[in-house]
Amino acid sequence: METFTLQTPTQEAGLATAMEVVYQWNYDPEVDELRSLYVKAAEAQWIGARDIDWERPIDLARFATTPLGAGIPIEKTSYWRSLPGETLVELTRRTAAFRLSQFLHGEQGALMVAAQLVNAVPHTDAKFYAATQTMDEARHVEVFARYIEKLDEIRPIAPSLKGILDQTLTTGDWMKKLVGMQIVVEGLALYAFREMRNLTQEPLLRDLLTYVARDESRHHAYGVQYIERCVPCLDAAARAELEDFAVECARSLIDRNAQGFFTTLLGIWQEVGVDPVAMLSSLHDEREEITRELPPGRRLGPVQGFVIPTLRRCGLLSERVAARFHEFLRENFGSRVAGVNVEEFLANLPDLPADTARWVVGELQ
Ligand SMILES: [Fe+2]
Numbered sequence: 001m002e003t004f005t006l007q008t009p010t011q012e013a014g015l016a017t018a019m020e021v022v023y024q025w026n027y028d029p030e031v032d033e034l035r036s037l038y039v040k041a042a043e044a045q046w047i048g049a050r051d052i053d054w055e056r057p058i059d060l061a062r063f064a065t066t067p068l069g070a071g072i073p074i075e076k077t078s079y080w081r082s083l084p085g086e087t088l089v090e091l092t093r094r095t096a097a098f099r100l101s102q103f104l105h106g107e108q109g110a111l112m113v114a115a116q117l118v119n120a121v122p123h124t125d126a127k128f129y130a131a132t133q134t135m136d137e138a139r140h141v142e143v144f145a146r147y148i149e150k151l152d153e154i155r156p157i158a159p160s161l162k163g164i165l166d167q168t169l170t171t172g173d174w175m176k177k178l179v180g181m182q183i184v185v186e187g188l189a190l191y192a193f194r195e196m197r198n199l200t201q202e203p204l205l206r207d208l209l210t211y212v213a214r215d216e217s218r219h220h221a222y223g224v225q226y227i228e229r230c231v232p233c234l235d236a237a238a239r240a241e242l243e244d245f246a247v248e249c250a251r252s253l254i255d256r257n258a259q260g261f262f263t264t265l266l267g268i269w270q271e272v273g274v275d276p277v278a279m280l281s282s283l284h285d286e287r288e289e290i291t292r293e294l295p296p297g298r299r300l301g302p303v304q305g306f307v308i309p310t311l312r313r314c315g316l317l318s319e320r321v322a323a324r325f326h327e328f329l330r331e332n333f334g335s336r337v338a339g340v341n342v343e344e345f346l347a348n349l350p351d352l353p354a355d356t357a358r359w360v361v362g363e364l365q
């Protein structure tokens with residue numbers, strides 16, 4: 001039997017946070033849509049060990065269909081297509097393990113932020129809902145860890161993701177916690193889970209992501225429904241501060257120059273014998289061609305396709321921050337994705353799906 005200790009070698013030093021705990025003496029339903037979301041969440045609980053069949057081995061050939069989620073699909077480059085089958089299988093397995101590890105660590109962050117929200121949000125319905133989300137996130141941590149260990153190995157958190165989680169956990173402002181977690185991190189996750197779920201032909205991963213993505217669509221709904229009520233109550237300065245927080249979170253998650261993600265991916269390519277220079281120059285040369293087919297008004301990645309539309313819906317996309325979003329999207333993905341100017345960027349911004357729960361399982365575009 002393993003020895004139980006208070007300190008384990010895998011735990012980090014404690015992070016001091018500035019959160020205020022808020023009692024609320026009104027227990028009557030007050031925000032109806034949050035109360036019904038809470039009931040829906042309670043009804044939709046599932047159990048990782050019981051409801052998913054873990055006995056199935058992972059079929060690596062089928063696993064190779066799993067998308068890698070780069071901003072521009074590197075799977076479409078000529079260099080990628082020239083690689084031998086075994087290299088592609090290995091590359092997909094390791095890259096996916098890295099990506100799934102980021103999901104896993106993000107889920108741990110979500111677990112802790114959701115638990116903080118129980119304490120910090122001032123409305124009873126919002127506390128109730130955050131309690132159900134806390135349970136959901138615990139389950140997500142459990143199932144992702146189990147899957148990655150079956151697939152490969154858990155890789156460390158990318159510093160840029162850790163930075164956002166730290167910022168969201170340490171801020172004393174509960175609305176920033178909502179924006180950082182429920183809009184930016186959850187928005188990116190939901191988009192990525194959807195894409196992975198709908199394209200992978202690996203049945204166990206697909207099952208797991210179906211359960212997780214359904215929960216995440218409620219988490220996103222919580223953010224939207226709560227924040228869109230809160231934003232009109234803010235003065236201009238507070239609203240601008242919240243907008244800036246959202247931009248910084250989104251930027252550090254997708255910026256290619258941000259510490260971590262990209263360097264690790266290059267490392268993985270080298271591990272399996274892929275030449276990063278050849279891969280990148282193929283991507284660079286073919287970027288316009290690969291993105292040319294994409295019609296305007298479509299979702300072209302998590303930030304343009306989901307996070308920014310969510311911010312717009314919540315009243316957090318002023319012209320000022322739209323210009324900043326446009327600028328960093330264009331730097332990272334080029335004008336075909338971002339639009340040549342802010343006007344085009346805003347005109348091509350898709351609306352949020354009419355029904356996120358159906359969108360996430362591929363029933364809506
Ligand atoms: Fe989650």
Ligand SMILES: [Fe+2]
Nearest residue numbers: 110186216219
């Ligand atoms: Fe979540």
